[in-house]
Amino acid sequence: MSKIEIYDLHTAVSGPCLEDPKKLTSEKFSEIFSKCRHGIRLLSMDGRNEAGKYPVSSVMQMKKVIDCLEGKMLGFVTVNPYFLEEGLEAMELGVKKLNMKAIGEMVQYMENWVTDEYMVLPVVKKAGDLDVPINFHAGGEDHVEGVVHLAESFPKTKFIMAHFGGRAWRFAAKLLKNFKIRNVWVELNIPDPKDPRCPIPSTIEMVRAAVDCVDIDHIVFGTDFNISPGLDYQFGNRLLDVLETMKMKDRDMEKICSLNAKKILKVR
Amino acid sequence: MIGNIEQLLKVLGTRTPEAVEAAKALAKKGVPALCLPLKRPESLSSPQGRHAIARLLFVTDISKIMSNLLDAIASKDWRPVQTAGDVLYAMGRRSAPILIKYLETEKRSEGKINAMFVLQRISTDEAGKAIEKIALTDKDPNVRSVAVMTLGMIGAFSSKDTVVKVLRDKSLDVRFSAVKSAGYLRIKEAAKQIVKIVEKEKDPKVKAVGIYSLDRIGNPEVAKDILGFLKDSDAYVRWSAAVALRRIWNDSCRPILKKMKDPDKVVASAILETMQICCSK
Numbered sequence: 001m002s003k004i005e006i007y008d009l010h011t012a013v014s015g016p017c018l019e020d021p022k023k024l025t026s027e028k029f030s031e032i033f034s035k036c037r038h039g040i041r042l043l044s045m046d047g048r049n050e051a052g053k054y055p056v057s058s059v060m061q062m063k064k065v066i067d068c069l070e071g072k073m074l075g076f077v078t079v080n081p082y083f084l085e086e087g088l089e090a091m092e093l094g095v096k097k098l099n100m101k102a103i104g105e106m107v108q109y110m111e112n113w114v115t116d117e118y119m120v121l122p123v124v125k126k127a128g129d130l131d132v133p134i135n136f137h138a139g140g141e142d143h144v145e146g147v148v149h150l151a152e153s154f155p156k157t158k159f160i161m162a163h164f165g166g167r168a169w170r171f172a173a174k175l176l177k178n179f180k181i182r183n184v185w186v187e188l189n190i191p192d193p194k195d196p197r198c199p200i201p202s203t204i205e206m207v208r209a210a211v212d213c214v215d216i217d218h219i220v221f222g223t224d225f226n227i228s229p230g231l232d233y234q235f236g237n238r239l240l241d242v243l244e245t246m247k248m249k250d251r252d253m254e255k256i257c258s259l260n261a262k263k264i265l266k267v268r
Numbered sequence: 269m270i271g272n273i274e275q276l277l278k279v280l281g282t283r284t285p286e287a288v289e290a291a292k293a294l295a296k297k298g299v300p301a302l303c304l305p306l307k308r309p310e311s312l313s314s315p316q317g318r319h320a321i322a323r324l325l326f327v328t329d330i331s332k333i334m335s336n337l338l339d340a341i342a343s344k345d346w347r348p349v350q351t352a353g354d355v356l357y358a359m360g361r362r363s364a365p366i367l368i369k370y371l372e373t374e375k376r377s378e379g380k381i382n383a384m385f386v387l388q389r390i391s392t393d394e395a396g397k398a399i400e401k402i403a404l405t406d407k408d409p410n411v412r413s414v415a416v417m418t419l420g421m422i423g424a425f426s427s428k429d430t431v432v433k434v435l436r437d438k439s440l441d442v443r444f445s446a447v448k449s450a451g452y453l454r455i456k457e458a459a460k461q462i463v464k465i466v467e468k469e470k471d472p473k474v475k476a477v478g479i480y481s482l483d484r485i486g487n488p489e490v491a492k493d494i495l496g497f498l499k500d501s502d503a504y505v506r507w508s509a510a511v512a513l514r515r516i517w518n519d520s521c522r523p524i525l526k527k528m529k530d531p532d533k534v535v536a537s538a539i540l541e542t543m544q545i546c547c548s549k
Contacts, residue, residue, distance in 0.1 A: 117473075118504040121534050141388065141421070149480060153511045167357060169525075170391035174423050178452075179484070196327045197358035205360075 004254065005039040006236040007261035010105065010135065010187060010222025012047030013065055017228060021047040021065045028229040029069055038236045043265065045076035045105055047226055052080025052111060055090035063098045072106060075100040075263065076135065080111050081119045088126055095130045101265040103127045104135030105162055108143065115146020116153075124150050128157030133185065133264050135159075135222075139166035148175050151184045158264060159184045162222060169206055173213040184207070185264055186210045187222040188256070203242050216252050220261045273301055277311040284316070291320035299332050305351070306340040316542075322354040324443035330359070339368050339388070342379030355384045364390055373378050377408045384418045392443045396424035403430055409439035416442060422448030428455050435461045444474060451481025459487035467493075472502035479505065483512035491518045495525070503532040510538035517546040 017024040024109045033040050044062070045051070051058040055078055062075045077094035079087035094100035104124070108115050115136060126135040134157060136147045144165040164186045165172030176184060188210060191198035210219050223235040236257075243253045262268070279290035294301045305311040305321050312318045325333055333355075340352035356363045367383045374380050379392075380402060387395045396419060403415035416434045419427045434446040435458060443465055450458040459482060466478035479497055482490055494516050497509035510530075513521060525543055530536040 094446070118507070121507065125534070125537065152483075167389055171388065171421060174391050174421075175452075178423060196323055197354070202358075202360060 001117040003037070004240065005038060005041065005258045006036075006221060006239065007041050007043065007258045007265075008041045008223050008225065009160065009220050009261055010189075011042045011044045011104075011225045011227055013044050013062070014226050015048045018046060018048060018061050018065060021061075021068050023229060024065060024068060024227065026068070026070055026072070029072060029227075031176075032227065032229065032231055033233050035087075035197065035232060035234055036236050038240060040072070040233075040236060040256075042073045042225075042227070043075070043076060043101060043222075043261075044073050044227065046078045049110065051078040052087070052107075053083055055079050055083065055087045056093060057106060059090045059094040059098060062100070074267065076102050076104050077104065079103060079123055079242060081106075081113060081123055082111065083118060084122060087123060091123070091126050091130060101267065102133045102134075102135055102160070102259050103130075104133075104160070104247060106134065106136045108146075109137060109139065115143050116149040124154050124157055125223050128154050133158040133160050135162055135187070136174065137162050138168075139163055141165075141168045141171055144168050144172040144175060147184065148172075148179065148181060151181050152179065155183055157183060160187050160222070160264075161185070162187050163224070164188055164206065164210060169209065173209040177213040182218075184214060185218045185220050185260065186214050186240075187220050189221070189223050190242050191236065193238065193241075200245055204246055207242060207246065217258050217260055217263075220264065221256060273297065273304065276301075277305060277308055277402070280305060280317040280321070280546065281311045281313040282317070287314050287317040288320040291317060294321075295324045295328075299406040301380070302328065302366060303333055303336040304410040306336050306343075306348045309345040309347040312351055312521060318351045318354075322351050322358070325351075326357045326358050330362075334366060336367075338374075338379070338383075342374065342376040344378060349378075353382060353386050357389050361390060361392055364392045364394055368395050371395075371398045372403060377406075377411050378442040380406070380411050381414045384414050388418050388421045391422050393422050393424045393426075396427045399424070400427050400430040402433050406424060409437075409442050412437060413442045413445040416449050417445040419420055420452030423452065425453055428453055432458050432461070435465065444469075444478070447478050447481050451484040454485050456485055456487045456543070459485050459490045463490050463493040466497075472505045475500070475502070478505050479508040479512050483508070483515055486515040488516050488518040491516045491521050495521055498525075498528060498530075503535050506530060506532070506535045509539050510535055510542050513542050514545050517542075522547065 046058045057076050066073050066075050077100045131135050138144050138147050138161045147161050156177050161184050190203055193200050221239055276290045276294050279286050293331055337352040340348035343349050370383055399415050403412055406412050431446050431449045437443050445446050447462050462482055466475055468477045494509050494512050498506050500506050528539055
């Protein structure tokens with residue numbers, strides 16, 4: 001296959017680059033991705049820990065960074081449900097006026113709320129009303145359970161289950177399959193194959209489980225990469241290595257790498 | 269890195285890159301030295317050290333370290349539990365038969381609970397039979413609670429009868445784990461019993477979890493009971509009930525729901541959506 005395009009749906013722009021968007025010029029951006037054997041487009045959020053406390057100014061700042069990068073990056077709206085009114089305002093502004101493509105990452109573990117608790121419900125509903133996906137951190141059984149509960153309760157909202165539940169991916173696969181959840185997209189990352197605990201065969205088992213539980217059209221790629229000049233991004237190469245080892249059909253590879261992302265984000 | 273074992277254990281516990289080197293140096297001294305940190309929790313205080321030890325244990329002949337791993341998951345300290353659990357989890361389904369056998373003989377509550385946590389992550393229903401026995405007979409309610417929850421989480425559909433029996437456990441915590449488990453396993457015959465448990469519950473968050481289980485079970489025989497929860501003083505409980513009705517619908521709900529005017533926007537919107545979904549069925 002000729003050079004494939006990869007959409008990484010889960011990256012963050014580091015604080016210094018947000019404070020001064022000129023730090024992340026198009027050239028510096030290309031340097032970060034120079035070792036990739038694929039084209040790349042990112043969906044990024046505000047990487048500052050407390051971005052959700054000031055969501056309106058955060059989304060406006062994010063827009064400035066995106067504008068500097070000539071279409072290589074798309075944006076999330078970062079929301080913290082403790083600051084609900086401003087969060088809803090940022091969602092409206094971000095999606096309708098600033099062309100942001102998704103909400104999230106909803107980071108309950110950092111902000112100390114429970115995935116499916118009452119205060120998050122208006123955020124989820126709003127994402128459904130705006131018809132943009134909402135990305136929830138899911139790094140364990142509780143998070144997985146919460147995302148599934150919300151997905152069942154808001155069938156019109158599209159959910160991205162970040163990290164495919166982390167170590168709870170088998171549990172996530174089981175729940176998504178048993179309860180026939182159709183509005184959750186599983187976000188895959190490919191662990192470092194140099195870690196002996198994550199050899200390629202076990203990663204292949206994870207990808208197969210994702211295909212089995214939600215089907216090939218509901219899998220996207222996301223890495224949690226924190227964009228900062230000087231770093232070296234090679235996650236996309238790992239994804240291609242695994243999919244090629246699996247001898248996946250070209251069309252299915254494309255779906256995981258970018259087509260599913262384009263469809264859910266409604267981009268060309 | 270050169271040093272005696274005590275020095276290496278000390279460095280291993282530091283949040284430095286040297287912790288990784290100390291782990292490698294311990295591995296070079298042989299399997300007993302590599303397993304020593306599992307008995308010395310303070311040496312596993314840094315994530316660097318824990319991850320390095322777990323990686324090295326994982327590539328060691330498992331038969332030589334298994335007894336150490338199983339001993340470590342019964343520790344009262346979280347650090348050896350996490351490190352050994354990490355190795356057992358990374359082994360995937362290969363560790364399931366070992367953990368099942370361990371559950372049959374282990375006496376310590378911590379060991380049984382942590383073995384079941386690993387089995388939850390591996391998510392294999394092979395463990396059902398061994399866990400059923402624990403759910404019904406273990407003396408420690410914490411162990412019974414984790415056991416019955418595990419049955420649901422691993423999708424042990426052949427253990428439905430056991431989960432129904434545990435709904436009558438003398439401990440409220442255990443009964444509530446059985447409620448959740450019944451939801452995972454969609455045990456239709458448990459619905460009425462769950463309603464009784466949920467009605468007695470005072471904590472709205474726990475109550476909402478019970479209603480969610482009823483939602484998953486989807487038995488229309490409890491539709492009227494669910495309607496009753498729409499009068500609860502807590503908005504999250506009412507929201508859970510409004511959503512649950514979508515799967516537990518029966519036509520007698522329609523006139524009652526039509527008259528409902530909830531003061532809470534989130535609940536009112538859920539009721540409206542339920543009406544739209546169910547009335548078009």
